[in-house]
Amino acid sequence: MVAQFGEQVRSALRARGISIREAARRLTYDPAYLNRVLNGRQAPSPQLVKRLDDLLGAGDAVVGLAALLPPDDRGRVSRSIARPARLDRRVVDALAGVLAAQRRLDDAVGAAPLVRPTEAQLLTVKQLLRDARGPHRDALLGVVAEYVQFAGWLHASAGNYVEASVHLYDAVELADEAGEGTLAAQALNFRGYIARRQGRPAAVARWFDAAYRTPGAHAAQRMGDAAQAAQGYAQLGERETAKRLLGEAGDLADAAREQPPGTAYWLTPDFQRLSLGLAHLGMAEYGTAADHLRAGLDGLPVEQRHADWTAEYRAALEEAERAR
Structure with a gap:
């Protein structure tokens, strides 16, 4: 899985129209060295x-991604993939x-450079889950979900809606098996x-309403889901239902200020205003x-603005x- 670092960076460069040779020129590095790094042949x-x-x-x-797996952990991951019964918490x-x-x-x-390497990693972790035994399988199940x-x-962000829907159906099934309401929502x-x-x-x-009512969802998730469901109902002309859901979203605002789950880290109070904005747009309250x-x-945050x-x-x- 560590070799995927090079593929992810290479794909990100390609998405910006930057070849390895051009990247080497801009960075003042030897193209042969950069090529070895980005093709997984050199750290x-x-x-x-x-x-x-x-x-x-x-x-x-990129710094965070490169620093994640020190050599010892790389060996542990490789051994676990080869012998899933020896899976450990680390x-x-x-x-x-x-x-x-x-x-x-x-x-x-962006999403496009990450689709292919993530799919490759997904095959690996799903195989590991299939063959894993022992006390750490349940924790692995949550990670795989x-x-x-x-x-x-x-896939959804890249516009591949069929592939996205297949994965998200499976994600709900796995989240339910793991008892992870936040992941299902x-x-x-x-x-x-x-x-x-x-x-x-x-x-x-339908989908945001279902997310809003999912058992185990975090208050920050439920607030955003209620607001986004309100947008859908408003566009259908069901204004009273939309107003009710907006009111319920507002009632969750204080609880939603608590630290959101790591699997939905972006659900800050500022992000919630984006969902509220879409709801009011659907109600023509420009x-x-x-x-x-x-x-x-x-x-x-700066890293999310673009x-x-x-x-x-x-x-x-x-x-x-x-329209205002």
């Missing part, structure tokens, strides 16, 4: 990792760390996101929508500003 130096991070504008996401934690870093990398470089969900998100939320991208308000209302959307975008997924909210803000 990168810390200096090169930092320079690549700066070149991609990744906000230390391996599970290492895999969870790789996944967390890839989520941050998605914010910085999140891996499947993340793959679904990447997030997978349903991503189904709602796909429906919104496709312009299907009935499906928007001034309120514009205020929420602008505040939400301005409040995003993420692919922000384009939807920027377009919504432009629409609200035009």
